Amino acid sequence: MKKLLSLILAAAMLVTLGLACVSCGSSDSVSGDFKVGAILIGDDNEGYTYAHILGLKEAAKACGMSDDQLILKYSVPEDEKCYDAAIDLVEQGCKVVFSNSYGHQTHMKQAAQEYPDVTFVSMTGDLAATSGLSNYKNAFTGVYQSRYVAGVVAGMKLAELVADGKLTDANYDGKNIKLGYVGAYPYAEVVSGYTAYYLGVKSIVENVTMKVTYTNSWFDITAEGTVAEALAADGCVIISQHADSTGAPAAIQALQDKGQTVYSVGYNVDMLSVAPTAALTSASNNWSVYYTYAFKAAAAGEDILTNWSEGYETDAVAITALGESCAAGTQEKVDEVVAALKDGSLHVFDTSKFTVGGQTLNEYLADVDGDFVGETNAIWEGYFHESELRSAPYFDIRIDGIVETNNN
């Protein structure tokens, strides 16, 4: 009898313990045990990751989270270490795990399959919609918009240089002025970015062509510097980049100090510290907009959007402070363009502004479902709808006026 009583008591204790656990799990505010983890490809020495760290910390602050509620894993390569880190973050109690590099995505997906109760967000990835996993998400800003605006800044400078007669014959290819671009890898994310930038320049100065040279690396200070020097030696007047280091702006500043007329437009972070007179501005992301949204949604137990992408409409993208070399009236022009992007009267990929093989495009089958074959038309109402069908960029059209020098 005594035995039975103690058994019943023990069972009752177990049940109440279980109930207590359920109730603590369902609290709705950003509670003390809500934890978020992030897997980062670099650390704060690398511009792209640094921008993410700033965004994560700002979002944590906005949600009133303490330091130990946000766990960051630095310098995680795109292999099993990413999977290790994701699982480790889950075991540390994280409810949401982010990764910030494209190549992390398949390893994140593997973790998502094993832990259906935890949400995994692969930033810049493109597999979420087709993965069939409800806890696996993608997010990317509409950075093509800020690239367009950075292009406008470059265009204003170019117009000023032409008006002042600063350009020489070497800067021209026939009647077109030469621009340069240091690209990382030849796929949609980069193509979308350089095309938006080019169209931004072209909206101010019509007669421009652009050369794109790939470094085949996201972060290679030496290679980016060398490529920038080669483009400048070829006569390119303004050199922009989709690569994460300060290599190109620093190299261009050195050339400018030697007397060459050459300027730089950067990416991610303000380049004025390494190129005070050569840097005009940088296209950048404000990741805190997304992270704040995602933290709040997850903490409230809501589902995070499977494909999140926002641009100027929520200030998720921006350009950095204008450098001292920028042409007069640039700020006014920038404000005007940003306002037009915000109210929807201006579209970056307006099909009346570019041609492919001399033809205007009316239809383009983009690869949206991640099988690497185009299947969804992305052009209607006169413009290419970038990042609307999914968050990661899918504009991979090579338009007239831009030449890739080393994509083979």
Add this chain to the structure above:
Amino acid sequence: MLSNTQSHGKEPFVRMVKRDGVPAKKAWGIRLIGLLLALVVCAVLIFAITKLNPLKVYTTMFQGAFGTTRRSWQTVREAMMLLCVSLGLAPAFMMRFWNIGAEGQILVGGVATAGCMIYLGDKLPSVLLFAVMLIASIAAGALWGFVPAFFKAKFGTNETLFTLMMNYIAIQLTSYFVAVWEKPYGSNSVGIINDVTNAGWFKPLFGQQYGWNVVIVLVLTFAMYFYLRYSKQGYEIKVVGESENTARYAGINVKNVIIRTMIISGAVCGLSGFLAVAGSSHTISVSTAGGRGFTAIIVAWLSKFNSFVMILFSFLLAFLEKGAAEIASKFNLNDYVSDMIEGIILFFVLGSEFFIN
């Protein structure tokens, strides 16, 4: 060491004499003291630079490597990888053949494995697939070892430069295949291979995901120990390493020994590429070798090519790496601080050899 036994003339300021035979117990005591001294120096440095409590940092490192079952297994996996490469390097270095090319040998082994997984993953039954992957990786590594050995044996080329250059070829070769297999085009990312079918992935052994990694490398550890210590070929390697002329005088075909040994060395390193791809990452990139080809040189030398001592040093280095990542995460320190700690510990461990020999 300088052995100065002259009694006339001026006494040298410092006289260093090679110790003859330190008992094993004492030798390990000296090494332990070296390690403790390293920890003290690191502690001072940690406090000076970061103002953190060094004990807390050490505890965090330990937790990072062994804090949970899963972390322990990850540390074991890393240690096994490093051990495998070190085992591959041991015969070459014992022969005084400076094989700096393990990094490339791992990569070509990894590329061969990944290629089999991609092209044959849905065509062959599991057992046959593993056999093909294993043979392909070993053959690729062996080839990468054979080439510099052949030129060294035939034309007396400098093997340090040659093996180093072979690394760059292997890296470019890997880049090439990444570009062939990448998804999507241009992204430079192969992603997880066979993520739906899991074809060519190591199955769990005794319920452990990395069980096979451990078994394969431990078998290899025993095999290499007996090969180097008790086989005729192992003896030949040692003699060639001590003096090529002696070897020649003893009737050993030095050229054959060089080529044979480097094929074995490359093959084992190629096998570790197989472990890296099929047994842990299930993907291939230029970072698959991850510098282990160089770290393993330290392991092999510190262990004096004794396979069982290598286990110890592999764990030490794997522990340091995992611990370093954890303190970076926990205290918002970047990798440099942890690299310094690793450097200091290795310096003291190496330094303690000075007092033993």
